[in-house]
Amino acid sequence: MINEISPNIFNISLLSRENIRSEEQVLCYRGGRVLMKNIGDKFIIPKKNELGEFVGDGIFLGEVDGEKCFMAEGKEEMPQGFSYVGMRDIRGQADKLSKWVTAVGFQMYSWLNDNKFCGRCGNPMDLKNDERALECTDCKNIIFPKLSPAIIVAIKKDNKLLLAKNRLHPGTFYSLIAGYVEAGETIEETVKREVMEEVGIDVKNIKYYKSQPWPFSSSLMLGFFAEYDGNNPIKIDNVEISHADWFDADSLPEIPNMDSVAGEMIRIFRDNIEV
Numbered sequence: 001m002i003n004e005i006s007p008n009i010f011n012i013s014l015l016s017r018e019n020i021r022s023e024e025q026v027l028c029y030r031g032g033r034v035l036m037k038n039i040g041d042k043f044i045i046p047k048k049n050e051l052g053e054f055v056g057d058g059i060f061l062g063e064v065d066g067e068k069c070f071m072a073e074g075k076e077e078m079p080q081g082f083s084y085v086g087m088r089d090i091r092g093q094a095d096k097l098s099k100w101v102t103a104v105g106f107q108m109y110s111w112l113n114d115n116k117f118c119g120r121c122g123n124p125m126d127l128k129n130d131e132r133a134l135e136c137t138d139c140k141n142i143i144f145p146k147l148s149p150a151i152i153v154a155i156k157k158d159n160k161l162l163l164a165k166n167r168l169h170p171g172t173f174y175s176l177i178a179g180y181v182e183a184g185e186t187i188e189e190t191v192k193r194e195v196m197e198e199v200g201i202d203v204k205n206i207k208y209y210k211s212q213p214w215p216f217s218s219s220l221m222l223g224f225f226a227e228y229d230g231n232n233p234i235k236i237d238n239v240e241i242s243h244a245d246w247f248d249a250d251s252l253p254e255i256p257n258m259d260s261v262a263g264e265m266i267r268i269f270r271d272n273i274e275v
């Protein structure tokens with residue numbers, strides 16, 4: 001059966017600056033990378049006592065399995081046995097929980113890093129003490145963590161599924177049609193618009209399936225199933241999509257793995273699972 005794809009990893013709390021205790025976990029970021037402890041070809045999240053003076057105070061992010069987890073700015077030089085790893089390179093070499101903790105931590109790190117100053121008056125922002133937000137030290141402008149909702153849709157026609165190859169993604173895999181929700185739009189309208197823009201067809205019987213946070217792009221993916229409608233043939237936009245076609249369950253191309261809601265939805269079609 002289908003895996004749970006995005007465990008609610010943080011017991012969400014207020015962000016606060018604190019001294020990190022020796023046994024507590026530390027997520028140190030530099031640019032798009034996070035510091036991991038290397039054990040053979042596996043990565044695990046380091047603890048404060050393993051990093052010693054290499055890491056100072058941190059921002060408390062929340063609890064993971066009852067253990068406090070912090071975020072800190074990492075120095076370039078780190079002890080032997082630790083290295084900065086690209087966010088996407090962690091995927092095959094860490095357990096599921098660690099992958100999500102580092103990814104959601106990265107989303108918070110990016111948000112803090114991108115909002116050091118107030119966009120309204122230019123003064124420094126600081127952690128708000130009664131909400132999970134930033135507040136301007138001068139004009140009191142409040143900034144919440146950025147979330148960009150996006151739809152992803154599995155379109156069926158008879159016993160076939162529409163899959164598309166994205167021009168911007170490296171590799172050879174095919175996936176579902178996806179796109180960001182625009183201001184003023186319902187998510188059902190986004191489904192219809194994105195499908196028409198990218199592959200030139202109409203859809204009907206749009207049914208919500210489930211959501212998945214996608215911290216790498218600060219997105220919240222909203223998964224839908226829908227059916228082909230009308231008579232239009234597929235007409236790709238040649239901007240985001242380089243190829244799209246209808247695929248039978250027994251002749252699918254390379255598809256995303258089960259880390260993503262797209263991978264899960266394609267397998268629901270393939271295995272003819274009732275949802």
Ligand SMILES: [Zn+2]
Nearest residue numbers: 118121136139
């Ligand atoms: Zn301000």
